[in-house]
Amino acid sequence: MQHLHQLLEIENSELAQLLRFSLYGLEASLNQARTQFPLDPGSKICDEVLEELHNLLQPPQQNTGWEDASDDLKLSHLREVFDSDSELNYYLGNSQLQSTTDSDLWNEIQRKLLRVPEDLAATWRSRTLDLAQEVGAIADNSNLYQLPFIRDEIIYPGLSGTVQTQGLCLYQQVLSNPKNAQGNVSDLPAAFLFLYMNFIEIDPDLHHALKSVFSFDVIPLHSKAEQRDQYIDALSDRFQRTQKAEKNTDPLSILRAWIDIDEAIHSLVFVPPAERYSWWGKLQHESRRILKKVADEAINAGNEVRIRQLSGLYADICASSKDDLQLDCGGIPGEVLTCLRVYARINQEESPGRVIFRSSR
Structure with missing residues (x-):
């Protein structure tokens, strides 16, 4: 498992992506077979294998060591204005942001913007970058967590500077x-x-x-x-x-x-x-x-x-x-x-x- 972990964590590796897809396929096949054959003598070990596969396929943490306490966030003002915006609440409900680090907060906000009308999302994405720049962080399109799809697309940027975190993109596979x-x-x-x-x-x-x-x-x-x-x-x-x-x-x-x-x-x-x-x-x-x-x-x-x-x-x-x-x-x-x-x-x-x-x- 150690070498599987090491290969999966290599960024921009076609071999890593091929391994990831193969493991997803294996996980799906075992899950389906587990349902079809509940009394199979190998079912208990199969459950353990599925748990190992699930843990292996967990994406890397999107923070990079910036373990800020929730009351010491560099992006605390961004959290406040985001949570208090009535138009966003209309589309997202009244749930408050949960992240306790700047890195996680950036990604949580950007993912939520994927659920609101694109014009509102564009306005807010620009605003989030402005507020990030005020605390010394800038947009970074070079450090992106990749999701396989049928096209290449930067979904939202990461940050570098005083806050360092991955963004998110699709890549054609x-x-x-x-x-x-x-x-x-x-x-x-x-x-x-x-x-x-x-x-x-x-x-x-x-x-x-x-x-x-x-x-x-x-x-x-x-x-x-x-x-x-x-x-x-x-x-x-x-x-x-x-x-x-x-x-x-x-x-x-x-x-x-x-x-x-x-x-x-x-x-x-x-x-x-x-x-x-x-x-x-x-x-x-x-x-x-x-x-x-x-x-x-x-x-x-x-x-x-x-x-x-x-x-x-x-x-x-x-x-x-x-x-x-x-x-x-x-x-x-x-x-x-x-x-x-x-x-x-x-x-x-x-x-x-x-x-x-x-x-x-």
């Missing part, structure tokens, strides 16, 4: 067939699978609302390790089913598999859910964009298909949805906060959608 073009139907499910595995590890605010795992509530993943593993297993299983459907080339099988994996992708949520035109909302919409293309291909093959993303007033769409969840924070009372599963009508067969909505009280 071939995850399925190297011949596939960027954004190909076959690439995107794998990209989301590996991206989500990484994001779940670094963002303690993430929840899931996937009905096949738990249908009655929105569940925090940071404090519910079993739910976290079950959600990742379900996402991995739907990814594999999407691959099998595409190999069979039947348009309706591909469409149904894509509806299922799109649901799993959109069921990784925050409380309240990210705003539709935020960075996070636009990221998840990439799945809906591909789903529309898959639906169009089924229509061109002679099928009658209607796909509808449910939004607006909950009273107007509730007849097209089932097993919905409600929250008492975020958005406008009585409106849909996010569409977890699209409504589908395929050759006269209806499949209800599923949403999270804001209670009207």
